[in-house]
Amino acid sequence: MSSIKSKIESLLFISAKPLAASQLAGLLKVDKKEIITNADELLNDYKNNQAGLQIIKDGSKYQMVSAPANAAVIQELIKDETTGELSRPSLEALTIIAYRGPVAKIDLDRIRGVNCALILRNLLLRGLIEGKFDKKKNQTYYTATFDFIRFIGLSQIKELPDYDRLHQDDTIDRMLEQNKTSL
Numbered sequence: 001m002s003s004i005k006s007k008i009e010s011l012l013f014i015s016a017k018p019l020a021a022s023q024l025a026g027l028l029k030v031d032k033k034e035i036i037t038n039a040d041e042l043l044n045d046y047k048n049n050q051a052g053l054q055i056i057k058d059g060s061k062y063q064m065v066s067a068p069a070n071a072a073v074i075q076e077l078i079k080d081e082t083t084g085e086l087s088r089p090s091l092e093a094l095t096i097i098a099y100r101g102p103v104a105k106i107d108l109d110r111i112r113g114v115n116c117a118l119i120l121r122n123l124l125l126r127g128l129i130e131g132k133f134d135k136k137k138n139q140t141y142y143t144a145t146f147d148f149i150r151f152i153g154l155s156q157i158k159e160l161p162d163y164d165r166l167h168q169d170d171t172i173d174r175m176l177e178q179n180k181t182s183l
Helices: 003-014 021-028 032-049 068-083 088-100 105-112 117-125 146-151 163-168 171-182
Strands: 053-058 061-066 129-134 139-144
Touching (some): 003 021, 003 032, 003 061, 021 032, 021 061, 032 053, 061 068, 088 117, 088 139, 088 163, 105 139, 117 129
Antiparallel strands (some): 053 061, 129 139
16 A cells, blocks of 8 residues: 555544545645545445545545444444443533633643543544635634533533633643643
8 A cells, every 4th residue: 555545544444534635635745646546446445345444535635434334333332422421531522612612622732741632532523513624724624512501500501600710711821831731
């Protein structure tokens, strides 16, 4: 497998959303045509192998997904993940997002001191947070959803206890800025 194809595969695997060929080209610093050629080959490789994962294409966007034949077993897992209680780390991340949102994943990772990818995935699956991609900053920012607000019995996020003080507190912003300059 070519190095570019391998990198595309890795990026699609970790991404929770479709990635455009132009975005992949920017990340890998190669021509968009080369991305399309390699991504299309990867799509065909997965289709021909009848693996548990597949690559799908919509226009110029690619995404790695589970194979439709495995939908029933996946639904069981998702049902278990979305109906149980939230773990303490998930509650911590959700609290940060609710009070400080919109929050980029990298900032959430710095605040919590660990990689929050799986936590974000779980909160997204539950519909408690949503992510919006900022093209200028090339990052996804997470905020609490209306479902979260409704679930906790509020009419708006600003009704959270001490919301105004905690939302405006710049302690976290200063800490993140220090971490960026010390890297």
